[in-house]
Amino acid sequence: MNLKTRFSLILAAALFAAGCSSTAEKSxxxxxxxxxxxxxxxxxxxxxxxxxxxxxxxxxxxxxAGASTARILTPSSMVTLEYNGQRLNLNVDDQRVITRVSCG
Known part of the structure; x- marks a missing residue:
């Protein structure tokens, strides 16, 4: 396996792993x-x-809000794309000021 192929595989694995993590706070x-x-x-x-x-x-x-779960989403938070109608999202700015409230 050449160096370019190895690098591509390592990069793909790192991107996959990063997409599976989350920094959002959850209750x-x-x-x-x-x-x-x-x-x-x-x-x-x-x-x-x-x-x-x-x-x-x-x-x-x-x-x-009558939600079963809730989370705080910072500008750098990674989130999944699935919709959950029972989840409350509080979007905040870098100073943790709430800028948007939504369900999903």
Whole structure:
């Protein structure tokens, strides 16, 4: 196997491994959503935009939105592409100020 082929394989493996990791913070799933059957409702926590994201605020937002899980997404967070209607996302800037609230 020549050097170029080895390098390509190592690079592909590194990219694959990087895509499988995540730095997003996650809360533990709730035993039951705030409003069973309705799923995540991001409009219930839109008022949090502009606030500093903390683990405590994340849990409070998760409960208010009726989500089963929640996560804080920083500008450098790697995320998976699957949609989860029971998950609340708090997008933050580099200073952890909430810039967007969504479900999915």
């Amino acid at each position: 533990e799933p709730a035993t039951k959503p705030a409003e069973p059957g309705l799923g995540c409702t991001s409009s219930a926590v839109q008022h949090l935009e502009g606030k500093i994201a903390t683990p405590e605020l994340l849990e409070q937002a998760r409960q208010q």
